[in-house]
Amino acid sequence: MSDEATIATPSPAPPAPTGPPPKVTNRGRAAAPAASANSETSDIPEYEYFIQPGPRGYPPLTEYLDISEVDMMKRPDESNKIAHHTALYHSDYLIVRRGQEFQVMITFSRPYKPAEDKFALEFVIGSSPQFSKGTYVPVFPTKQRQTTWEGRITNTSDNVVTMAITPAANCIVGKYQMYVAVVTPYGIRRTRKESTRDMYILFNPWVAEDAVFLDDETERQECVMTEMGIIYHGAYDDIAERDWNYGQFNYGILDSCLYIMDRAEMPITNRGDPIKIARVASAMLDSRDDEGVLVGNWTGDYTYGVAPTSWTGSTDILLTYNSSKMPVCYAQCWVYAAVFNTFLRCLGIPSRVVTNYYSAHDNDGNLKTDIIMDENGRIDRNRTRDSIWNYHCWNECYMSRPDLPPGFGGWQVVDATPQETSDGMYRCGPASVQAIKHGQICFPFDAAFVFAEINSDVVFHSRRKDGTMEPVRVNRTHVGRLVLTKSPGDVTRRNITDQYKFAEGSTEERTVLEKAEEYGCKREKSSPPTADVDVILPNLEISVGDNFELNVEFINKSDERRTVDAYISGSVVYYTGVASTEFLFLTPRVAIEPKMSESGVRHGNEENVYIRMEGPGMMEPKSRYYRLVMGGSSLTWTEYFTPQRAGTSRVIATLDCPALRQVQGQASVTISP
Numbered sequence: 001m002s003d004e005a006t007i008a009t010p011s012p013a014p015p016a017p018t019g020p021p022p023k024v025t026n027r028g029r030a031a032a033p034a035a036s037a038n039s040e041t042s043d044i045p046e047y048e049y050f051i052q053p054g055p056r057g058y059p060p061l062t063e064y065l066d067i068s069e070v071d072m073m074k075r076p077d078e079s080n081k082i083a084h085h086t087a088l089y090h091s092d093y094l095i096v097r098r099g100q101e102f103q104v105m106i107t108f109s110r111p112y113k114p115a116e117d118k119f120a121l122e123f124v125i126g127s128s129p130q131f132s133k134g135t136y137v138p139v140f141p142t143k144q145r146q147t148t149w150e151g152r153i154t155n156t157s158d159n160v161v162t163m164a165i166t167p168a169a170n171c172i173v174g175k176y177q178m179y180v181a182v183v184t185p186y187g188i189r190r191t192r193k194e195s196t197r198d199m200y201i202l203f204n205p206w207v208a209e210d211a212v213f214l215d216d217e218t219e220r221q222e223c224v225m226t227e228m229g230i231i232y233h234g235a236y237d238d239i240a241e242r243d244w245n246y247g248q249f250n251y252g253i254l255d256s257c258l259y260i261m262d263r264a265e266m267p268i269t270n271r272g273d274p275i276k277i278a279r280v281a282s283a284m285l286d287s288r289d290d291e292g293v294l295v296g297n298w299t300g301d302y303t304y305g306v307a308p309t310s311w312t313g314s315t316d317i318l319l320t321y322n323s324s325k326m327p328v329c330y331a332q333c334w335v336y337a338a339v340f341n342t343f344l345r346c347l348g349i350p351s352r353v354v355t356n357y358y359s360a361h362d363n364d365g366n367l368k369t370d371i372i373m374d375e376n377g378r379i380d381r382n383r384t385r386d387s388i389w390n391y392h393c394w395n396e397c398y399m400s401r402p403d404l405p406p407g408f409g410g411w412q413v414v415d416a417t418p419q420e421t422s423d424g425m426y427r428c429g430p431a432s433v434q435a436i437k438h439g440q441i442c443f444p445f446d447a448a449f450v451f452a453e454i455n456s457d458v459v460f461h462s463r464r465k466d467g468t469m470e471p472v473r474v475n476r477t478h479v480g481r482l483v484l485t486k487s488p489g490d491v492t493r494r495n496i497t498d499q500y501k502f503a504e505g506s507t508e509e510r511t512v513l514e515k516a517e518e519y520g521c522k523r524e525k526s527s528p529p530t531a532d533v534d535v536i537l538p539n540l541e542i543s544v545g546d547n548f549e550l551n552v553e554f555i556n557k558s559d560e561r562r563t564v565d566a567y568i569s570g571s572v573v574y575y576t577g578v579a580s581t582e583f584l585f586l587t588p589r590v591a592i593e594p595k596m597s598e599s600g601v602r603h604g605n606e607e608n609v610y611i612r613m614e615g616p617g618m619m620e621p622k623s624r625y626y627r628l629v630m631g632g633s634s635l636t637w638t639e640y641f642t643p644q645r646a647g648t649s650r651v652i653a654t655l656d657c658p659a660l661r662q663v664q665g666q667a668s669v670t671i672s673p
Contacts, residue, residue, distance in 0.1 A: 034267040035126035035135065038174045038258045041193075042127050049187035064184040065117045066109035067191050068159070072178075072199065073103055085206065085225065088617075090251040090644065097204035097348060098272075099169030103154060106161045106180055114142075114153075118183040121151065121165060122190070123176045126268040133269050134172055138181075139165050167201055169209035172272045173347060174258055175200050200254060203274060203348030211274050211400045214350045222488035223350035223398065227616035228650050229341065230486045231334045232493060233575070233662075235390050236357040237539065239484070239493070243652040243666045244338045244353075245313030245616050248346035253315065256322035257346045260284050260293065263325075274349050274399040275430055278414045279445060283427035285340050285416030287327035290425065293317065293339060296418055297330035298574055300658075305329025310656035312612045312664075314342035316621045332575075336416040337393040350398035354413075354496070357482040359392035360456035361419055361576070362449070366522040367513075369456045369479065372463050373472075376587070377567035380463060388458065388479065390575040392417070394428070394450075396485070401432055404443050408432040411499070413450050422446050437500055439515035448521060454480030454500050455513070459524045471526045477504050532558040533592065535566075550584075556592040564590045607660070611637060613653035618643045618669065629657075646673040 049058050073080045074094035076087040080102045086095040096102040104121070112119075121139045129136035139151040141163055148168045155162040178197045181190045191197070205214040205224055214220050227246050234240030247253060261271060264284045270276045284292040294317065295305065302308075308330050311317065317328050317339055331339075337353045344351035360369045372383040394415035401409040412430035422428060422445060431447040432440075441448040456479045461469040480501060487494040502508035517523060536553040550570070556562045570584030609629045614621040619641040629635060643649075648670045655663040 034269065035128045036265040036267050037262045038126065038268065038271075039262055040127040041177055042124065042129055043193060044122070044124060044129075044177075044179055044190060046190050046192055047187060048190070051186055059186050064189070065112070065119070065182050066189070067106060067180045067182065068109055069107040070178075070180055070191060070197055071105040071107075072197060073105060074199075079103065084204075086202070088225070088227075088249040088645075089254065090249055091200075091254065094199040095202065095254070096167070096199065097202050097206065097210075098167045098171045098173065099204050099207035099210050101150075101164045101166045103162055103164045104178075106163060108159045108161065111159055112156055112161045120181050120183075121163065122179040122181050123149070123167075124179070125172055125174055125176045134168075134272070135268055137167075137171070139163075169204065169207055170211065170272050171201060172268060173201055173203055173277070174261075174268065174271055175255075205348060205350050205398070211402075212349050212398060213400075214398050218488045219398075220350060222486070223352050224345055224348060228652075229338070229353060230491060230493070231338060231353050231393060232355040232484045233334060233391050233393070236481045239357075240662070241493075242334070242662070242664055243312075243650065244334075245315065245614050245621075245652060246338065246342040246345060247313050247315040247614075247616055248342050249616075250315045250620070252319050252322065253342065253346055256318040257343050259322045260343065263292070264290065274397070275401070275403065277347070278344070278349070278397055278399070278412065278430045279427065281340065281343055282414045282416050282429055283425045285336055285343070286331075286418045286426055288418045288426045291327060293321045293328060294331035294336060294416075295327045295329045296332065296336075298332060298576055300574075302330050302658075306610070307656045307661065308332040308335050309661040309663075310610050310612055310654055311335055311338075312614050312652050312654050313616075313621060314339045315614065318342065333389075333391075333417040334393040337395050340395045340414065340416045344395065344397050352396050352485050353393055354396050354483060354485045355391050355393050356454055356480060356500075357391050357484075358479050359389045359453050360458075360479045361387045361389060361392075362452040362456055367452055367456050367516065368522065368524050369458045371458065371460045372469065373460060374463055375465065377462075377565075378569065383463065386456075387576060392453065392576075396433065397430065399430070401430075404432060404435070408434045408440070408443065410434060413446075415450075420449060422449075433499055437502070437512070439512035439519075441516050441521060442519045448516075448519070451516060452521070454483070455516070456480075457524045471524060472528050473531075474524050474526065474528060532556065533562050533564055554590050554592050556594055559594050561594060562592045564592065566590055607657040609655060609657045611635075611653060611655050613637075613639070613651055615649050615651040615669065617645050617647065617649050618671065619651065643671045646671045 072094040080094060080096060081087040084096045084100060089095050123137045126135045137149050138147055139149045140146060141151050141153045150166040152164050153161055154164045176199050178199060179190045181188050203212045204210040205212045205220050207213060229244045229246055231242050231244050232239055233242060260281060264280050266280050283290055285294060286292050287295050320328050341351050341353050362369060369386040369388055372380045374380050394413055396411040397414055398411055411433040413433060414429035418426035428446045428449060431445055431450045432443060435443045435447050436451050441451045458475040458478050459471050460473040462472045463469045483497040483500050484493045485496055502512060534555040538551055540548055542548045552568060554564055566588050568586040569582060572581045607628060609626040610623060612623045622639055624637060650666050650668050652666040
């Protein structure tokens with residue numbers, strides 16, 4: 001048995017071409033298309049003879065060592081899953097992490113004789129396994145014959161041999177088939193293909209040789225093993241939280257994550273590289289140009305799907321996509337980030353959801369968010385292409401960056417929300433957080449775009465009738481006010497703004513901005529004179545359906561009387577900064593005495609109900625629909641469930657309807673063994 005042997009079978013002559021011409025690819029002179037589906041497997045022959053058949057056919061191999069049984073040691077309470085931190089996966093298959101030893105038990109037809117018997121374990125992934133591609137890997141039990149994966153016998157007892165296997169720390173991540181092959185003088189005899197010997201190999205943040213190694217156990221537990229997360233939203237001065245069940249260990253989620261890579265036609269050989277996987281997934285989590293997982297919707301009309309505010313976790317979304325093969329409706333930034341987080345954690349890549357408050361969406365690749373106003377001071381929505389989101393959620397994933405200079409590994413920004421194209425597709429990252437902080441925006445991928453999201457100047461331009469524009473105000477500190485993520489091992493928030501930028505106004509910040517300009521990012525150089533009249537708008541807490549009062553205060557800081565022609569607009573605005581409905585428009589003239597203030601008062605005016613709940617390790621996602629829930633009434637929903645494991649968890653619930661969004665609650669539950 002050769003560790004580089006491949007099996008070739010004759011094939012009939014191809015039929016004459018019919019139908020449309022073949023799809024043009026970029027594989028150049030490749031002899032065959034690259035394997036790109038983990039779900040497609042190859043049939044390895046049970047018998048592989050070294051000799052030609054005689055008059056009576058091939059000789060029988062029954063007198064030689066035979067395989068009676070293979071125990072994958074795959075139960076959650078056995079050593080493999082416990083040592084590999086995979087016991088929580090709701091799966092009947094063996095799941096291990098690369099770069100770390102696991103064991104299988106093989107029962108032969110008689111006691112194993114090392115001096116006479118030769119056998120190997122063969123691991124196969126994809127439809128065209130090849131040793132040179134890492135998709136066919138033989139593992140031998142002797143030190144004299146080792147491949148990229150190490151093997152050794154740890155125990156023998158009668159007919160049973162326990163063999164330990166250590167996959168390479170950079171091997172392909174995905175679903176493998178395992179065979180036991182025995183060598184005889186006449187040929188190789190293998191176990192038949194059986195799904196019970198299928199197994200999954202994941203990334204391993206516990207092993208230093210793996211590209212996703214994270215040398216902090218508290219962070220590993222949070223960013224790989226934690227199922228229940230907190231996502232921050234709201235506003236910089238009014239931070240809100242929403243619970244989310246990532247559900248990375250739930251039944252079917254691992255297969256759903258592998259299907260995402262299959263759907264992207266990602267070559268199997270690239271699936272050991274976390275950089276490539278994160279970049280592919282960044283595109284595939286959105287459906288804009290590749291029929292990916294989620295359909296974005298910021299219109300407020302969710303008739304043909306689930307409102308983004310109604311989701312409680314990722315499980316329903318990923319399972320629906322895997323079963324229907326169709327994008328799931330609907331998502332906004334926190335849903336994209338949450339589902340992306342599930343994908344990354346499920347595969348073993350440490351990840352977390354991050355929220356940036358006052359996040360700039362720059363359409364023209366500079367460091368300016370340009371707000372265009374007409375001569376009356378009204379924002380020109382048709383000409384204003386840039387926007388500032390109240391908040392924006394993205395992901396960070398932890399990995400080395402051998403494609404960058406030393407020091408730029410670690411946390412990397414990836415973003416699945418479709419904003420701008422990158423290399424022809426809607427995707428973003430991975431971009432090194434260190435590179436963003438230090439202004440190295442030339443580094444791949446999309447560092448300049450992320451840099452602008454947290455460092456843009458907000459420039460207000462007055463547009464004259466002849467089309468010329470003049471900057472009238474520049475705010476250099478509004479964007480990227482606060483960057484938050486969940487604290488590891490706790491339910492509190494963690495301020496990580498200093499990981500993205502130096503303090504506003506510091507020498508370091510000025511140096512970084514100058515470096516970014518060297519790479520082509522243009523900043524606003526003008527400094528319009530500071531106005532001597534300030535406008536103060538209050539923060540109001542208003543219940544749905546209530547009238548409210550708006551007091552606008554003008555403060556004259558000069559020593560002279562000022563007359564202000566004001567423009568006051570009230571609009572329903574999405575968190576992305578896009579205006580929906582304008583409900584108030586006033587152009588008052590206000591006279592203000594020196595060092596004085598004036599206030600104006602204005603009065604204004606401002607069900608199908610879906611309820612969802614779920615809990616990691618306790619309850620699969622459940623939902624109910626109510627045609628009408630009366631105001632001030634109470635609602636009781638009783639659901640029975642069987643917990644999957646003991647411990648402390650949380651049940652989360654959302655109530656969502658067109659008239660009321662962002663209603664949720666949670667309760668902690670302790671389950672006794």
